Amino acid sequence: MTALARFLFGRRARLRWIHLILGGALAMPYVLVGSVVVGPVAGDADVFRSLSLQLASFALGLPLAAVTSLFPLTRPLESGVVRWLCGVAADGLAYGPARTKGEKGRTAAWFTLHLGTGGIIAGMSLAVPPFAVALIVLPFVPALRDDGRGLPGVLHHAWALALAPVAGAAMLVALAGCAAGCGALLARWAPALLGPSPGDRVAAAEARAADLAVRNRLARELHDSVGHALSAVTLQASAARRVLDTDPEFAREALAAIEDTTRRTVGELDAVLGVLRDGDAPGTAPAPTLAADLDGLLRRTRAGGLRVTSTVATDPEGLPPLVSREAYRIVQEGLSNALRHAGGQVTVALRVDMLDDHLRITVENPLRADGPHGRDGESGDTRRPGGGHGLRGIADRARLLGGAAEAGTVEGIWRLHVRLPLKGNA
Known part of the structure; x- marks a missing residue:
């Protein structure tokens, strides 16, 4: 009733x-x-x-x-x-x-x-x-x-x-x-x-897919840029504090690296947030590439105390801009992963070369003896809250360019290997 x-x-x-x-x-x-x-x-x-x-x-x-x-x-x-x-x-x-x-x-x-x-x-x-x-x-x-x-x-x-x-x-x-x-x-x-109508539904689905793609891209950019910067700055500040009295020169280098890292990251963050602001144009900070900032990335990473050996067997200047940009982010995330989980106790080996019209990026470091294998295939310990998204972002970047990414442990060595085609589906 x-x-x-x-x-x-x-x-x-x-x-x-x-x-x-x-x-x-x-x-x-x-x-x-x-x-x-x-x-x-x-x-x-x-x-x-x-x-x-x-x-x-x-x-x-x-x-x-x-x-x-x-x-x-x-x-x-x-x-x-x-x-x-x-x-x-x-x-x-x-x-x-x-x-x-x-x-x-x-x-x-x-x-x-x-x-x-x-x-x-x-x-x-x-x-x-x-x-x-x-x-x-x-x-x-x-x-x-x-x-x-x-x-x-x-x-x-x-x-x-x-x-x-x-x-x-x-x-x-x-x-x-x-x-x-x-x-x-x-x-x-x-x-x-x-x-x-069916046409309206297809258009709406395409709009949602485009919006989701933009959100995912922004999330990857924020994760790789800000996440790397925070990891690097934390280790750089820690290294500077430890040797402030015994090695002032190294402390000055670490502080300079912190200043450089934060300045660059603020510019990149402004560029990303500019996309999110309704009616605002994206920021003017240029997207980093291998050709423009690989040496600077390695210098800032080493300033935090991480030992990095690099072998670049190709000319970054000759890479397509899109491949160079995504490769930079992949190298950045690979080094960030090592910073978070390997620290300064091991040596990280980076190699960038060419094979069969593919750019190959390899990052290797021995696993720490005092930490278990990490979550989602990442090396090191599992104590970092919210971790495990970096490798997924690397895989997404490689897939969107038509390439592939592999990560895992081989005989006690953590190894990240990425192949990016210079010509193909981007």
């Missing part, structure tokens, strides 16, 4: 009733245009004195409504109203203008259905309540019975008079039932008539 009352008189039913009343209001101009045609044809200057002529005008106006529904803003406006008043899910509706013949046909069908159903319910809402209220109060207001105007003869019987309030209440419930039923049907049919 409660569910029935909620269906007939609940908040959702009331909002859908308003939606139908709006449809009736929109139908009135078309009815007036129809009356201009029906009146002369029927020979009656005032068509609103006859219910049949009113219905004829209404029927003639609906095709006109279907034609005007081709206005580009019809579907967006109707979708917005349906979403808020009928409770239809936002992703089940299309908010752009109807472009194809199928979309225009469905929009015309919906607009005609909305105005036609709304016109009927609006007319019932105007006519039924006064009559129903009159029936409810009829036994208690003798003046309504004694004037003899407009009352059917049956209502002068005592039994009919006693049932009049029941009939009046039943008419109001029936009106609510008709409105709730029509509102529920329109809400059910709205996604089919106002919903996105």
